[in-house]
Amino acid sequence: MTARSSVQQELDTLAVFGDSAVGWDPYTPVNETVDAEGNPFPGQPGFGVPDPRAPRERVYDHPDVARLRSRLKRHNGIPGLEILDPNEVERAARIFRRDGFVVVRDLLDEEHLAQFRRGSARALRQILEVPGRDQRKYVTESGRLPHRYSYGTASASRQMLHEEEWAAMVDLPTTTPILTEIFGSTDYMVLGAGGDLCLPGAVEYQHLHADVRESNQISAGRLQTARDIGIEIETEEVSDGPDLATRRRIIDFCPAVVTINFAMCDLTWENGPIRQILGSHTWQMPPPPPADEPEWMRMSTLVGAPAGAGVIRDNRAWHGATPNLSREIRSLPNVEYGAPWLGPKHAKTMPHHIWETLTHHGKHLCRHIKAEPGVWPPGAGVMHPLGSERRAAAKRMGGSGERRPGSPGG
Numbered sequence: 001m002t003a004r005s006s007v008q009q010e011l012d013t014l015a016v017f018g019d020s021a022v023g024w025d026p027y028t029p030v031n032e033t034v035d036a037e038g039n040p041f042p043g044q045p046g047f048g049v050p051d052p053r054a055p056r057e058r059v060y061d062h063p064d065v066a067r068l069r070s071r072l073k074r075h076n077g078i079p080g081l082e083i084l085d086p087n088e089v090e091r092a093a094r095i096f097r098r099d100g101f102v103v104v105r106d107l108l109d110e111e112h113l114a115q116f117r118r119g120s121a122r123a124l125r126q127i128l129e130v131p132g133r134d135q136r137k138y139v140t141e142s143g144r145l146p147h148r149y150s151y152g153t154a155s156a157s158r159q160m161l162h163e164e165e166w167a168a169m170v171d172l173p174t175t176t177p178i179l180t181e182i183f184g185s186t187d188y189m190v191l192g193a194g195g196d197l198c199l200p201g202a203v204e205y206q207h208l209h210a211d212v213r214e215s216n217q218i219s220a221g222r223l224q225t226a227r228d229i230g231i232e233i234e235t236e237e238v239s240d241g242p243d244l245a246t247r248r249r250i251i252d253f254c255p256a257v258v259t260i261n262f263a264m265c266d267l268t269w270e271n272g273p274i275r276q277i278l279g280s281h282t283w284q285m286p287p288p289p290p291a292d293e294p295e296w297m298r299m300s301t302l303v304g305a306p307a308g309a310g311v312i313r314d315n316r317a318w319h320g321a322t323p324n325l326s327r328e329i330r331s332l333p334n335v336e337y338g339a340p341w342l343g344p345k346h347a348k349t350m351p352h353h354i355w356e357t358l359t360h361h362g363k364h365l366c367r368h369i370k371a372e373p374g375v376w377p378p379g380a381g382v383m384h385p386l387g388s389e390r391r392a393a394a395k396r397m398g399g400s401g402e403r404r405p406g407s408p409g410g
Contacts, residue, residue, distance in 0.1 A: 001123075006386070007012050007128075007137050007138075008129075008139075011125050011128055011129060013224065014124065014125050014128075014327045014329075015117070015263065015329070016117050016120045016121050016124065016197070016264040017117060017264055017265035017307060017328065017329075017331075018265070018328060019327040020200065020328060020329050021369050022128070022199055022326060022329060023060060023147060023199035023200030023201040023202075023324070023327075023329070024058065024060050024198065024199075024201035025132075025136060025137040025138060025146075025147070025201060026057060026058050026059050026198050027132075027134065027135040027136045027137070028058055028132070028136050028137070028138070028140065028146045028147070029058075029146075029322050030054050030056060030057065030058055030146075030203060030204065031048075031050040031054060031145065031146075031201055031204055032057065032140060032145075033046065033048030033140065033143060033144065033145065033146075033150075033388075034139070034140050034141075034142055034143075034386075035142060035143075036142045036143075036386060036387035036388040036391075037386065037388050038133065038139060038142070038385075038386050038388075040327040043288040043322075044167050044251055045382055046142070046144070047143045047144050047145025048140075048144045048145045048199050049144075049145075049206075049207040049289070049290060050204070050206075050290070051164035051204035051205045051206075051290050052290060052291050053205070053290070053291075054203050054204040054205070054248055054323075055067075055203045056169045056202055058146070058147075060200075060201070060325075063295055065203060065325060066150070068203070068323060068325065069270065072269050072270060072323070072325065073269055073270070074155060074301075075267060075295075075299045076269035076270075076273070076299050076301055076303055076322075077273070077299065077301055077302075077303030077304060078276075078278070078300055078301065078302065078303070081103065081107050081302060081303070081304055081305075082095060082102075082103070083103045083104070083304060083305060083306075083309065084102060084103065084104045084105070085104070085105060085106065086104055086105070086106055086107060086174040086175075086177075086178070086332045088104075089177045089178050089181050089270070090285075091216075092104055092178045092179060092181070092312070093178065093182050093229075096182055096312055096313075096314065097182075097252070097253045098279070099276075099277045099278045099279060099317075100277075100278065100279060100280055100281030100282070100313065100314045100316070101183070101311055101312065101313035101314065101317055101319075102175070102311070102312050102313075103305050103310070103311050103312075104175060104178065104307055104309060104310055104312060105176055105305075105306055105309045105311065106170075106174065106308055107172065107174045107260070107262060107309060107310040108172075108174075108255065108310070109308070109399040110308075112168065112169065112172070113123060113264075113307060113308045115165050115168060116165050116166075116168075116169065116262060116264065116333060117264050117331075118334045119163055119165025119166065120151070120165070120195075120197070120264055120331045120333050122198060123151055123154075123155075123160070123163070124149070124151075124329070124331070124376065125385055126384075126400040127141075127149055127154050127383050127384070128387055130384060130385055130386075136362065138199075138385075139385040139386060140385065141153070141154055141385040141386075142314065142385065142387040142388075143387070145202070145204045145206060146202065146204070147198055147199040147200075147201050147202035147203075147383060148196065148197070148198045148199075148202050148206065148321060149196070149198075149199075149325070149385065150194055150196045150198055150216075151193075151194040151195045151196070151197070151241070151333055152193070152194020152195065153194070154260045154383050154384065154390070155194070155379065155380070155381035155382070155383055155387060155390070156378075156379025156380070156381075156384065156389075156390040156391075156393040156394045156397070157347075157348035157349050157378060157380040157381075157382075158192070158194075158347070158349070158379070159192040159193055159194060159347070159350075159380075160193045160195075160333070161190075161193050161349050161350040161354065161366070161369065162350065162351050162354060162376075162377060162380035162381060163348065164335075164354065164357070165359060165361075166333065166335065167193075167354045167355075167357065167358065167366075168234035168357075169193075169260075169262065169333075169335050169349065170190050170193070170221050170362050170365055170366060171358065171359045171361050171362035171365060172202065172334055172356065175185055175260060175310070175312075176216070176361065179258065179260075179310060179312075179337060180219075180227075181229075182231075182258060182312075183225065183228075183258070183337075183339055183340060184225050184227075184229035184230075185225065185228055185339040185340045186227030186361065186364070187343065187364075188258075188337050188338060188339060188340050188365070189337065189338045189340070189365055189367065189368055189369075190335060190336070190337055190338075190345075190350075190365045190366045190367075191257065191336045191337060191338045191342075191346060192335075192336045192346075192349060192369070193333070193334060193335045193336060193371075194333070194334060194336075195261060195262075195331070195332050195333030195334035196261075196321060196332055196334075197329060197330060197331040197332065197333075198272040198324045198329075198330050199323050199324065200271075200324050200325075200326055200327050200328060200329065201324065201325075201328055202272055202321070202323060202324045203323050203325065204323065205290060205293075205298060205320065205321070205322055205323060206320040206321035206322070207287070207289065207290050207319060207320055208275075208277065208287035208288065208290075208293060208297065208318045208319070208320045209258070209287060209318065209319070210280075210281075210287070210315065210316050210317065210318055210319075211259070211315040211319075212256060212282045212315035212316050213257075213258075213316070213341030214251065214284075214316050216251060216255050216380065218247060218250055218251070220341075221340060221341025221342075222250060222254050222339070222341075223242070223250065224341070225254045225339060225340060225341055226246075226253070226254050229248070229253065229254070231244055231250060231253060231254075232246075233251050234246045241394055248304065251282075252281070252282045254339065255281065255315065255316060255339065256311060256315070256338065256339050256341075256342060257314075257315040257336060257337065257338055257339070258313070258314060258315065258336075258337045258339075259312075259313055259315055259334050259335070259336045259337070260310045260311070260312050260313075260334055260335050261274065261310060261311045261313070261332040261333070261334040262308075262310045262332065262333055262334065263305050263306065263307050263308065263309045263310065263311075263332060264329075264330075264331040264332070264333070265307050265309060265328055265329075265330060265331070266303070266305070266306050266307050267302050267303055267304065267305040267306075267330070268303060268326065269325040270324075270325050270326040271324050271325075271328045271330045272321060272322050272323060272324030272325075272326075272330040273301040273302050273303050273305070273322060273330070273389045274301065274302055274311065274319060274320075274321060274322070274332060275291035275297070275298070275299075275300045275301040275302070275319060275320055275321075275322055276300060276301075276311070276313065276317060276318075276379070277297055277300055277318040277319065278300070279315065280316075280317050280318035281314040281316040281317040282316075285316075285319045297320070301322055311332075315336075333346075337365075344368045345368075346369050347369065347379045348369055348370060348371040348372075348375070348379075349369055349371075349372055349377045349380065350370045350371065350377070351364050351370075351375075351376060351377060351380070352370055352371055352372060352373040352374070352375070353373075354370075355370040376397065378394045378397045378398040379393050379394030379397055380397075382394075382397075
């Protein structure tokens with residue numbers, strides 16, 4: 001059996017929960033990044049910031065890996081992490097505003113969890129089917145650390161709302177009440193969908209980062225959201241504008257973007273649980289670089305979140321992926337939501353026929369991102385780890401008319 005046929009056999013049985021033969025590629029160097037064409041170690045690593053404390057080899061039983069595994073087993077996880085039930089709507093919003101995130105179990109019922117697992121596995125299989133170079137099992141995604149992929153950026157459309165599995169999650173009876181409480185309105189909107197994952201053998205820590213930078217601006221719409229969620233507006237004596245304390249409350253409690261990442265498997269100390277830094281959504285300084293991260297930040301992870309749970313997070317909060325030293329793929333697909341006060345100009349990444357399958361409220365949420373009837377979003381349906389291939393696919397599919405991958409011109 002050739003190396004590639006062995007990889008294909010692994011992909012044929014790929015699942016995003018339970019033990020897997022996928023991952024643990026010793027031929028992929030630690031901290032290696034690639035550019036848009038797949039050339040290793042470009043001058044600019046992009047999102048693939050090296051982890052100077054990573055094990056020296058990507059081998060399951062290497063002594064460095066064993067030492068890291070032992071440390072994670074002892075210390076990984078936020079002590080006393082609160083995991084809520086879906087009906088604790090007001091409490092979820094309070095914790096979200098306090099910490100910058102909140103974990104809620106059972107956001108997905110068995111049917112939705114099984115559906116999302118199937119879609120997540122299918123999309124990952126497409127990414128990993130691209131043959132690696134020089135004995136590598138896989139192609140690393142452009143600008144990322146090895147064994148880590150983003151469903152959104154690996155899609156040539158940069159979103160996943162052309163897939164029924166992602167679209168089905170935009171309006172759930174468990175998530176909509178919490179989002180309505182956070183935004184103070186039902187007029188929030190879906191911006192996109194994607195999510196991230198790490199294969200077994202992702203031995204590096206991803207650097208801490210925020211997905212959205214705070215503008216520190218208070219528009220009329222943001223001020224109205226503050227009123228809608230119950231912030232008392234105190235004004236300055238010399239003007240009609242909010243005073244400093246009120247401005248701080250508005251900025252802290254009225255985020256522009258909220259994301260829900262759904263857990264496809266239980267998050268354990270070993271399988272790369274996402275880390276969240278409590279309260280960092282209100283901080284103005286940038287996160288520390290990997291060499292300066294204190295140990296408590298590296299261990300500030302959501303260990304204990306069960307499959308079907310979600311982390312509802314303020315996109316300004318510092319977060320990052322952690323080493324997956326297990327045999328299980330850790331997948332966290334997501335849906336991204338925007339505040340009611342954001343403008344209507346967003347990429348049209350949801351095909352009209354997918355939009356028609358949504359609930360009445362789901363259609364309202366996706367009002368700004370649905371394509372016109374008969375128009376297929378450029379790049380939708382093409383998954384590839386390399387940026388050059390994604391750009392080429394989006395360009396090929398950029399004309400008007402319904403063009404699906406595999407159809408003429410697609």
